[in-house]
Amino acid sequence: MKDLASPLSSKDKFLIFGGGFSGDYFAKSIRKLGCVALTSTRSENNDPNSFTFNSEDNLIPKNSIFEGVTHILCCIPPDKKGKDPVLKILKNKLKNISLKWVGYLSTTGVYGDTNGDWVSEQHQPKPLQARSQRRLNCEKEWINSNLPLQIFRLPGIYGPGRSTLEAIKNKNIKVIHKDNQVFSRIHVADIANAIIYLLQNKNKFDFHQIINIADDEPCSQIEVIRYGYQLLGLKMPKKILFEEAKKDLSPIAKSFWLENRRVSNELLCKKLGYRLIYKNYQKGLNNCLIHLK
Numbered sequence: 001m002k003d004l005a006s007p008l009s010s011k012d013k014f015l016i017f018g019g020g021f022s023g024d025y026f027a028k029s030i031r032k033l034g035c036v037a038l039t040s041t042r043s044e045n046n047d048p049n050s051f052t053f054n055s056e057d058n059l060i061p062k063n064s065i066f067e068g069v070t071h072i073l074c075c076i077p078p079d080k081k082g083k084d085p086v087l088k089i090l091k092n093k094l095k096n097i098s099l100k101w102v103g104y105l106s107t108t109g110v111y112g113d114t115n116g117d118w119v120s121e122q123h124q125p126k127p128l129q130a131r132s133q134r135r136l137n138c139e140k141e142w143i144n145s146n147l148p149l150q151i152f153r154l155p156g157i158y159g160p161g162r163s164t165l166e167a168i169k170n171k172n173i174k175v176i177h178k179d180n181q182v183f184s185r186i187h188v189a190d191i192a193n194a195i196i197y198l199l200q201n202k203n204k205f206d207f208h209q210i211i212n213i214a215d216d217e218p219c220s221q222i223e224v225i226r227y228g229y230q231l232l233g234l235k236m237p238k239k240i241l242f243e244e245a246k247k248d249l250s251p252i253a254k255s256f257w258l259e260n261r262r263v264s265n266e267l268l269c270k271k272l273g274y275r276l277i278y279k280n281y282q283k284g285l286n287n288c289l290i291h292l293k
C-alpha cells in the first residue's frame with residue numbers, strides 16, 4: 001500500500017466504477033486537476049475515457065485498464081443479493097494493485113428512520129428497507145476488503161440534468177404533503193468537490209472512514225417543488241396528502257416516505273472544514289436552472 005497521506009498528483013489515475021450521474025461528474029472534476037480518470041459503462045462504446053464493466057454479464061475490464069491505477073471510486077449500487085458488484089468480481093485484482101485510496105458511494109438510507117431527528121456517522125445504522133440492508137452489507141464487504149477505503153453516505157442526489165426542474169418540465173412530479181416529513185439532499189457538484197477536498201487535504205486531518213455528504217438544510221419535499229415551480233414561472237398544482245397519494249405510488253416511491261431523518265454534515269463541514277458550494281436547495285436549483293435544456 002502506498003503512503004495514505006500523500007496528496008493528489010497529476011500522475012494519479014482514477015478508475016471510476018459506474019460512470020453514471022455522480023461517477024461521471026466526479027471524473028470530469030478530477031480530470032480538471034490533471035489526473036487521469038476512466039469511467040465504466042455496462043455497454044461497450046468508443047469513448048477513450050471509458051471502459052466496460054458489467055458484473056451481470058461478467059464483462060471484466062482488460063488488464064491494461066488497471067495499469068498505473070492509484071485510486072478507485074465505486075458508484076455502483078449493490079446487486080439483488082446485497083453483494084457489491086465490483087468486489088464480487090474484482091476483489092483479488094484490486095488487492096494486487098498498489099492503491100492509495102478507494103472511495104465507495106453509499107447512502108444515508110443505512111441510518112433508517114429517525115423520526116425527523118438529526119443523524120450523524122456516530123449513530124449505529126438501523127436500515128429499515130431491504131435495499132438499505134443490502135447497502136450496509138456492501139459497506140461491510142468494502143471495509144472487510146482491507147483496501148484503503150473511505151465511505152461516503154449520500155442522501156438524495158440532484159444536479160443539472162437530474163433535478164426537480166426536469167421532473168416538473170417532464171410532468172413527472174406529484175405534489176405530496178406529509179406532516180413533519182423532511183428529506184436531506186446533496187448537489188452532485190458537492191459530492192465531487194467534497195471528495196476532492198478530502199483527498200487534497202488528507203495529510204492534514206485525522207482519517208475518517210465514513211463521512212456523510214449532505215447539504216445544510218434538510219426540508220420538506222413540497223418546499224423544494226414550490227421553489228422549482230417558482231423558478232420556472234409555473235403555477236404549482238394543488239398538493240395531495242400522503243395518505244391519499246400513497247395508493248398510486250410505486251412501492252419504491254412509497255418507501256422513501258417511510259423514513260424521516262435529517263442528515264448531519266458536521267463532520268465534513270465543521271470538523272474537516274469543507275465549504276459547500278450549494279448549502280441548500282435554493283442555491284442548488286438556481287444552478288440547475290442555468291443548465292436546464
Ligand SMILES: NC(=O)c1ccc[n+]([C@@H]2O[C@H](COP(=O)([O-])OP(=O)(O)OC[C@H]3O[C@@H](n4cnc5c(N)ncnc54)[C@H](OP(=O)(O)O)[C@@H]3O)[C@@H](O)[C@H]2O)c1
Binds near residue numbers: 156
Ligand atoms: N440517486 C440518488 O439519489 C442516490 C442517493 C444516495 C446514494 N446513491 C448511490 O450512490 C451511487 C451513485 O449514484 P448515482 O445516482 O450517481 O448512480 P447512477 O447514475 O444510477 O449510476 C449507476 C452506475 O452504476 C452502473 N451499474 C449498475 N449496475 C451495474 C452492474 N451490475 N455492473 C456494472 N455497472 C453497473 C451503471 O452503469 P451504466 O452507466 O451502464 O448504466 C451506472 O454507471 C449509487 O450506488 C447509488 O445507489 C444514489
